[in-house]
Amino acid sequence: MAIVKSTGGRAEAAKMSSSSSESADEYEPPRLSLSMGVRHLCDSGITSLPARYVLPPADRPGGNPTPPAVLPVIDLAALRAGATCQLAALHAACRDYGFFQVVNHGVPAHVGRAMLDAARGFFFDLPLADRARYMSADIRAAVRYGTSFNQLNDGVLSWRDFLKLLIRDTRRLDDVVPSWPDAPAELRPPAASYARACQRLFRELMEAALEALGIVRCRDELLEECDGGCQMMMVNCFPACPEPELTLGMPAHSDYGLLTILMQDEVSGLEVSYGGGWAVVEPLAGAVVVNVGDHLEILSNGRYRSVLHRVRVNGRRARVSVASLHSLAAERLIGPAAELVDERDRPRRYMDTDMAAFLAYLSSAEGKHKSFLHSRMISSPSTTH
Ligand SMILES: O=C(O)CCC(=O)C(=O)O
Numbered sequence: 001m002a003i004v005k006s007t008g009g010r011a012e013a014a015k016m017s018s019s020s021s022e023s024a025d026e027y028e029p030p031r032l033s034l035s036m037g038v039r040h041l042c043d044s045g046i047t048s049l050p051a052r053y054v055l056p057p058a059d060r061p062g063g064n065p066t067p068p069a070v071l072p073v074i075d076l077a078a079l080r081a082g083a084t085c086q087l088a089a090l091h092a093a094c095r096d097y098g099f100f101q102v103v104n105h106g107v108p109a110h111v112g113r114a115m116l117d118a119a120r121g122f123f124f125d126l127p128l129a130d131r132a133r134y135m136s137a138d139i140r141a142a143v144r145y146g147t148s149f150n151q152l153n154d155g156v157l158s159w160r161d162f163l164k165l166l167i168r169d170t171r172r173l174d175d176v177v178p179s180w181p182d183a184p185a186e187l188r189p190p191a192a193s194y195a196r197a198c199q200r201l202f203r204e205l206m207e208a209a210l211e212a213l214g215i216v217r218c219r220d221e222l223l224e225e226c227d228g229g230c231q232m233m234m235v236n237c238f239p240a241c242p243e244p245e246l247t248l249g250m251p252a253h254s255d256y257g258l259l260t261i262l263m264q265d266e267v268s269g270l271e272v273s274y275g276g277g278w279a280v281v282e283p284l285a286g287a288v289v290v291n292v293g294d295h296l297e298i299l300s301n302g303r304y305r306s307v308l309h310r311v312r313v314n315g316r317r318a319r320v321s322v323a324s325l326h327s328l329a330a331e332r333l334i335g336p337a338a339e340l341v342d343e344r345d346r347p348r349r350y351m352d353t354d355m356a357a358f359l360a361y362l363s364s365a366e367g368k369h370k371s372f373l374h375s376r377m378i379s380s381p382s383t384t385h
């Protein structure tokens, strides 16, 4: 299996990442000019995939994915009620899969539904001119409509449009909401409610993860920092694609940050690196998918895994997802928790890192060969997930 190595990082920065591909072929990616996005391409009536979206043969998704992954399911209501088996299940899921689904997560169903409806409305119902108001070449912009993974760096474009909503300090959500798109009119209130619900869920999951990891000394400080941390909501849209076997909605990447909370509609597409192949994550009605990000792998000194995942597209139905990426403040240095480092048995495995390190990585040659996480490893990497 050829893994398309992306930066692995995903803070907004995320989208600046370049993905490099490893192909044995003499394949040369086409030259690019800025694209108005895949939704626009679909509206223009294309019947075949434009060359700039065609992946080298070795990086194409292939016809037969590994059978669906049965991700561990965590019942948050039971965890709240003190069920130690749920805490153990959460720990095992973060350690063994890096991904799990959560039920009874506390995000009200109507809030999730309204968010997905608003997302569809934003991408599909508005004329391009309205969406284009939010297009920006400034990858640091707090509100940004874009396409692909990072279209300025991507050798081959990805079949995805997105709206990024960045909340630099989650305590100041109310201050940033007025800068979000005012059309469709229904976008701001559900997106704000959804953002807030994700913040609560993130806080609860972090509390549980710190307990499961045995992080006690800096627990309160960390949780306080989670409360004023950074949240990036990526509203992703993957329209039906004329030749889905030749391209991807998102190349393999891991997420920058501590945890990502993903809500997807009923169309599958998410694939997780698993057992040497790619396993489809079938959406579980009413559940959200959660994955460990690079920062939690670092904080846990490698006990938890930030796993590569990608998005496959299909020829029949558009798919919408909302990924809420949570991290500490951008300037905060993150390194392995002191309690999880033991110079004899479990030496420190990662360098401290922050957003500046991530940005430096992206602009360096290193970004072409390694994931961001790899670039932060001290010992020789034993995992290529
Ligand atoms: O749409 C999905 O299922 C995954 C999206 C994702 O991985 C991301 O936005 O980082």
Ligand SMILES: [Fe+2]
Binding pocket: 010, 253, 254, 255, 260, 309, 323
């Ligand atoms: Fe992701």
